[in-house]
Amino acid sequence: xxxxxxxxxxxxxxxxxxxxxxxxxxxxxxxxxxxxxxxxxxxxxxxxxxxxxxxxxxxxxxxxxxxxxxxxxxxxxxxxxxxxxxxxxxxxxxxxxxxxxxxxxxxxxxxxxxxxxxxxxxxxxxxxxxxxxxxxxxxxxxxxxxxxxxxxxxxxxxxxxxxxxxxxxxxxxxxxxxxxxxxxxxxxxxxxxxxxxxxxxxxxxxxxxxxxxxxxxxxxxxxxxxxxxxxxxxxxxxxxxxxxxxxxxxxxxxxxxxxxxxxxxxxxxxxxxxxxxxxxxxxx
Amino acid sequence: xxxxxxxxxxxxxxxxxxxxxxxxxxxxxxxxxxxxxxxxxxxxxxxxxxxxxxxxxxxxxxxxxxxxxxxxxxxxxxxxxxxxxxxxxxxxxxxxxxxxxxxxxxxxxxxxxxxxxxxxxxxxxxxxxxxxxxxxxxxxxxxxxxxxxxxxxxxxxxxxxxxxxxxxxxxxxxxxxxxxxxxxxxxxxxxxxxxxxxxxxxxxxxxxxxxxxxxxxxxxxxxxxxxxxxxxxxxxxxxxxxxxxxxxxxxxxxxxxxxxxxxxxxxxxxxxxxxxxxxxxxxxxxxxxxxxxxxxxxxxxxxxxxxxxxxxxxxxxxxxxxxxxxxxxxxxxxxxxx
Amino acid sequence: xxxxxxxxxxxxxxxxxxxxxxxxxxxxxxxxxxxxxxxxxxxxxxxxxxxxxxxxxxxxxxxxxxxxxxxxxxxxxxxxxxxxxxxxxxxxxxxxxxxxxxxxxxxxxxxxxxxxxxxxxxxxxxxxxxxxxxxxxxxxxxxxxxxxxxxxxxxxxxxxxxxxxxxxxxxxxxxxxxxxxxxxxxxxxxxxxxxxxxxxxxxxxxxxxxxxxxxxxxxxxxxxxxxxxxxxxxxxxxxxxxxxxxxxxxxxxxxxxxxxxxxx
Numbered sequence: 025x026x027x028x029x030x031x032x033x034x035x036x037x038x039x040x041x042x043x044x045x046x047x048x049x050x051x052x053x054x055x056x057x058x059x060x061x062x063x064x065x066x067x068x069x070x071x072x073x074x075x076x077x078x079x080x081x082x083x084x085x086x087x088x089x090x091x092x093x094x095x096x097x098x099x100x101x102x103x104x105x106x107x108x109x110x111x112x113x114x115x116x117x118x119x120x121x122x123x124x125x126x127x128x129x130x131x132x133x134x135x136x137x138x139x140x141x142x143x144x145x146x147x148x149x150x151x152x153x154x155x156x157x158x159x160x161x162x163x164x165x166x167x168x169x170x171x172x173x174x175x176x177x178x179x180x181x182x183x184x185x186x187x188x189x190x191x192x193x194x195x196x197x198x199x200x201x202x203x204x205x206x207x208x209x210x211x212x213x214x215x216x217x218x219x220x221x222x223x224x225x226x227x228x229x230x231x232x233x234x235x236x237x238x239x240x241x242x243x244x245x246x247x248x249x250x251x252x253x254x255x256x257x258x259x260x261x262x263x264x265x266x267x268x269x270x271x272x273x274x275x276x277x278x279x280x281x282x283x284x285x286x287x288x289x290x291x292x293x294x295x296x297x298x299x300x301x302x303x304x305x306x307x308x
Numbered sequence: 309x310x311x312x313x314x315x316x317x318x319x320x321x322x323x324x325x326x327x328x329x330x331x332x333x334x335x336x337x338x339x340x341x342x343x344x345x346x347x348x349x350x351x352x353x354x355x356x357x358x359x360x361x362x363x364x365x366x367x368x369x370x371x372x373x374x375x376x377x378x379x380x381x382x383x384x385x386x387x388x389x390x391x392x393x394x395x396x397x398x399x400x401x402x403x404x405x406x407x408x409x410x411x412x413x414x415x416x417x418x419x420x421x422x423x424x425x426x427x428x429x430x431x432x433x434x435x436x437x438x439x440x441x442x443x444x445x446x447x448x449x450x451x452x453x454x455x456x457x458x459x460x461x462x463x464x465x466x467x468x469x470x471x472x473x474x475x476x477x478x479x480x481x482x483x484x485x486x487x488x489x490x491x492x493x494x495x496x497x498x499x500x501x502x503x504x505x506x507x508x509x510x511x512x513x514x515x516x517x518x519x520x521x522x523x524x525x526x527x528x529x530x531x532x533x534x535x536x537x538x539x540x541x542x543x544x545x546x547x548x549x550x551x552x553x554x555x556x557x558x559x560x561x562x563x564x565x566x567x568x569x570x571x572x573x574x575x576x577x578x579x580x581x582x583x584x585x586x587x588x589x590x591x592x593x594x595x596x597x598x599x600x601x602x603x604x605x606x607x608x609x610x611x612x613x614x615x616x617x618x619x620x621x622x623x624x625x626x627x628x629x630x631x632x633x634x635x636x637x638x639x640x641x642x643x644x645x646x
Numbered sequence: 647x648x649x650x651x652x653x654x655x656x657x658x659x660x661x662x663x664x665x666x667x668x669x670x671x672x673x674x675x676x677x678x679x680x681x682x683x684x685x686x687x688x689x690x691x692x693x694x695x696x697x698x699x700x701x702x703x704x705x706x707x708x709x710x711x712x713x714x715x716x717x718x719x720x721x722x723x724x725x726x727x728x729x730x731x732x733x734x735x736x737x738x739x740x741x742x743x744x745x746x747x748x749x750x751x752x753x754x755x756x757x758x759x760x761x762x763x764x765x766x767x768x769x770x771x772x773x774x775x776x777x778x779x780x781x782x783x784x785x786x787x788x789x790x791x792x793x794x795x796x797x798x799x800x801x802x803x804x805x806x807x808x809x810x811x812x813x814x815x816x817x818x819x820x821x822x823x824x825x826x827x828x829x830x831x832x833x834x835x836x837x838x839x840x841x842x843x844x845x846x847x848x849x850x851x852x853x854x855x856x857x858x859x860x861x862x863x864x865x866x867x868x869x870x871x872x873x874x875x876x877x878x879x880x881x882x883x884x885x886x887x888x889x890x891x892x893x894x895x896x897x898x899x900x901x902x903x904x905x906x907x908x909x910x
Contacts, residue, residue: 035732035736038728038729038732039728039729039732039733041724041725042725042726042729045725045783045786045787046747046787046790048766048783049763049783049784049786049787050747050750050751050787050790051747052762052766053759053761053762053763053765053766054754054759054762055762056762056765056766057758057761057762057765060761060762060765105661108657109657109658109661111654112653112654112657112658112661113658115650115651115654116654116658124658126895126899127662127665127666128665129895129899130891130892130895131665131666131669133845133849133891133895134668134669134888134891135849136849136851136866137851137866137869137870137873138672138849138869138884138887138888139668141672141869141873141880141881141884142668142669142671142672142884143668144873144877145671145672145675145877145880145881146667146668146671152671152675152681182664182665182668185661185665186665200391200393202389202391202393203393203395205358205360205380205387205389205393206387206389206393206395206449206452207395207406208360208379208380208381209358209359209360209380209381209383209385209386209387209453210381210406210407210410210452210453210456211381211407211410211411211456212381212406212410213381216410220395220398220406221395221397221398224397225396225397239753239755242755243754243755243756243757243758244755245755245756245757245851245852246851246852246855246866249851249852249855249870250851250870250873260755260757263757263758263760263761264757264760264852264856267760267761267764267765267856268760268764268855268856268857268859275761275764275765278761279761279762279765282757282758282761282762285755285757285758286754286755286758289753289755304397306396306397306398306399306436306438
């Protein structure tokens, strides 16, 4: 009908700013990155050489491996700790529970530069705890290097745990009291209940949260930058130095690494879904 | 010898007493029902027997053994919940087998198969709970509790969430299975018809106490007090003064009178009444009539209180509102409360 | 169940210590004049905060950050409120597409976004890189998920579409209906989205550093520069920044409670 077509033009026009902004600053850059990853360094030819460079370089492959390992470990530790902590929170009544959740909310915001900085002053080479423990003769921190693999995992875990707690605690309310009671009457101990019923029911939520934590860690830049600068081989730091540093820029190589990073994140998510359906056949 | 014995159970939640020195006995194979309104304590008593609630005082025995403070999983008691409580991540088979798995029973497979047959769920072994109807889920819950051969089966308003037709069918199924297995059963409901259909013994509960126990027909015909009378049926309950006004005579030594609606004879007053000997006879007027299928329920005004009168729906014409009637009640049918 | 609570208290206790310790330590560090090898600071002082609040560079960085945030969020509201409303009312079948586009930024790490953004805007016909503009527009995209969710949920809660129809039946046109009926109803939802966005943007470093770097020093960039100079001063900055975040989150919780129907 003519009337509705005319009526629709005006609102469509109002959406123009949105369309332009999304095209220019969300979708456009993604496409530009993908396009750039298939170009040679001078931008002249269409080629796969950027990807070849990545996979043939021990350095970049190591970077990918480091990022994946650190993300896997920190996400894994965080989700397990968060499950226990979230369960404990749900055992408290209203007010206490809300306050605990508020604390989790606030500490999940403590990330990036400030977080790394805090850890540096506590556990860095001249850090408070480092010196304190040394003075007291405690060896536990003697071999510890904050600016290493373990240090990164430690700092990542700090902000991932509260985030995971917030994402995962609602799932505990999906576990019905009657299930526990029925299981108990059928002879199950607490352990058996969690193993056969509790954990499987929590699994979708936990798996989804793990995906988010992993992706979050893979893409983390500020925290790593403040902690180790360019002294550690991480894919997010590599990308940054290839596209935005003062040293020799190779934006197309950076694009290739960017595409790889995004691909790893997507692949993990899909793998996660697949494994979940294996475990919970009732969700198909 | 009592198979299940509950002695002087006491339970309070904060200031509120929920169970007040309740005692109960069941013989082996008996189907007992706890009947009462919401909040009377029947579910709490059931859960106390199951061990899901800790009692403040009293003792509980099953098959001669005291289980008052034992963990639920050691009591050999089965329970079916109103919300079914089926484990969502397991198939019908796996749900039923769960208890056997906990016992590491080697015979599990055949036992599960037999149980599925017993509850008529053939063909649904591999289904998940969310794929089943309410009635089917409840049958799985029943099978799951029975397959581990508990000493006592507890049912907490298990049919409350189902609609009428399915509820009816399951009631029959339940009775059949209970008879076949000779399972000692405690059933909780607020539905008096359900209680009377299914039970060997009915225990009426009110405010944390058992106010009357007995076979359904006995409790129905001889309610011990006005509360039971009003709860168990549509009894006409009135004070002695009201009765005197209505029937024109004093009732010796009673403060309240209860009369079942089906024992009141009623005829239009044009007809010459032949009241049976030894009966109270008085007049009234039809004020309302409800057709309940096979029963006609009249509400009749009298010189005393309004009466409910039930008559079997035979070929006689329904008496319209406004009809003057003559009513009579045999003296033996009056239930007197001191 | 009572015996179990002991274990839960234990777990909760450890978690609280673990999470609050760095915050507490940073706070003490910001208040300590000297603290090297003792359990508690040797002496306390406020001079780091004094130094901070006398630093012109700090206020400039803070000012730039606030400016960017205000502009980005204002742009976000100005563009998203009409957009979400229009799609809900006129193009409901495109809702899914809008949702995909709006939630996508959650899945794109800032470095990845920076790659494409620099390709497009570093040099070439539209050299926005290095100017605040690229940051404003990129921040707009970064807050899309919050804006979209907040506005859409609010519209659902107040049944915006039905309200508009009802208003139209009473003689108003869509624009009036929107202004007088819908807008007041979704205000709390918008406020929540704004607070979430502001909290996020205050902590944003990656895009700021990669897209504009030192040419437009935001609070986080300033913080990064100062870390290496002095631990105490850095702590003061962190504490100030974090107090700001806590305030915003607190305001968020208050609005969240009063903006919605009472929850069970």
